[in-house]
Amino acid sequence: MKYITTLFCFLLILSCEKKPPEPKDLYEKYRSAVVLIRTDFYHVAHLENGNDIYFKNEGGDFSIYDDLEQAQESPMSITGTGFFISDDGKIATNRHVAYPNDDAENFKFEFKSIIDDVKSKINEAISEYKQKRYDAVEYHNEYYDYLSYERRQEIKNEVNGFEDKIVELDDLKRKYDIPTAEIEIETILHFIGIVYDNTHVNRFSDFDECVLLRKSEDLNTDLAIIQTKDKITPKSVKNIISLSTKDGLSVSLEDKVYMIGYNKGLNLAYTGNGIKTQFTSGTITQDPDDNRILYSIPTLGGSSGSPILNQWGELVAVNFAKTNDFQGFSFGVPASKLSALNDNKLVVVSSSENRYPEKAPSSKTAYSKPTTSSNDNIRDFSSSIRGLVNAEDDRNLNQILTYFDYDIKRYWSINNPSRGDLINQYEKSWELTTGSNNTIKEIIRHTPFEYTLKTSFNYYDNKKRKSFTVDSRVFFKFNTDGKIEEVYGLD
Secondary structure, eight states, rough: OOHHHHHHHHHHHHHHHHOOOOOOHHHHGGGGEEEEEEEEEEEEETTTTSSSSEEEETTTTTEEOOHHHHHHOOOOOEEEEEOOOOOTSSEEEEEEHHHHHHHHHHHHHHHHHHHHHHHHHHHHHHHHEEEEHHHHHHHOOOOOOOOSSSHHHHHHHHHHHHHHHHOOOHHHHHHTTTOOOOOOEEEHHHHHHHTTTTTTBBGGSEEEEEEEEEOOOOOTOOOOOETTTTTTOOOTOOOOOOOOTOOOOOOTTTTTEEEEOOOHHHHHETTTTTOOEEEEEEESSSOOOSSSSEEEOOOTTTOOOOOOEETSOHHHHHEEESSSSSSOEEEEEEEHHHHHHHHTOBBBBHHHHHHHOOOOSSSOOOSSSSSSSOOSSSOOHHHHHHHHHHHHHHHHHHHHHBBBOOOSSSSTTTOOOOHHHHHHHHHHHHEEEEEEEHHHHHEEEEEETTTEEEEEEEEEEETEEEEEEEEEEEEEETTTTOOOEEEEEEE
């Protein structure tokens, strides 16, 4: 009888033992706390001669803006993930999401070679225009008696145009005759905003603006805290993700962990019912140290700043990186580091870093939408069209091909052209013309993926030995990756 009673008590204890919630219940409890973050920014190099040069880095490709106004109109933009940690609108994320200045320091090493490259291209352009001027003058003098008065005037106008270009390029080259010994790099935050899970996101104005509150200066601690401008956590956030455990949680090998985040940013988040977070799971796969925790959750770009929760819904880490050679493992910053940052135990953002820039000397404000479109929808590929046109003017075939999808459906009169077909079309066109360039008049945005380019195309016909100007309208269609899949003329 005693044995039966003991067994009964043991079974009763087991039945009363608290069980962790179901994963889907964890997801529903905390998904509203997880937000998608958009950060728009640009860099400025302060030179020892007092000049400032504004620049950006897209995929390792550094390029220089013409001026502050252009930098503010077309800043770089990245997305990441964050999550509410308080009732006063504080959101945890990664430092590289909220203050992406890692590449700014690298610019110091690249700066001189970039300047030299710019000057070299300017010199090449000057030489080209000088050659065109020489050829035009020689042609004018040699065939003077055979040329009509109108043709002589055309040639004179062409020569004057070449000389104006040479003077313009000489002035531009002097702008880049600058010392590069001492360079101070600053990252300027143009905009930080958030959108929420299970909401429709179609316009730039759908993002609620935030400010950068704190960021860690410890290189091993990729953390930052931003805050809504009104310092209020929306009522739609059912449960914040608490930082109440100050000393962090004990984490062991094979512990179950979950991540709520926005892999690939808006690309994967978009659904017919608004944007949605993704819920993924894995286990702790390595004994953690004070700086990072390794777990078997596959991640993609955009998931930086996602919360990593244990099976009880407690914050274990903040996702910040994945292994380079295998997609199945990722790293997180321990939650204790976030608690320290939230408690002001790590470096706080300085006032200069937290400010937004003053507006450029024009009617456009610093908070204007960073695209050229009249509509403020988020997905805008106008800059890609401009980039393609510039690459075509430079006859830079490698750069041109980067704008096209590999499975392009239509290129002018050719359906489903191969890469080789594109190359042949460009090379054939360049054989027939010289000195071609486009003047963009307008880019009309019909939808986030469909555009019409209005341009004035100038070129010299090598066979007819005459310059022409053609006004045209060109239709572009982009895919979800921002690559051109259709392009053809409308006239």
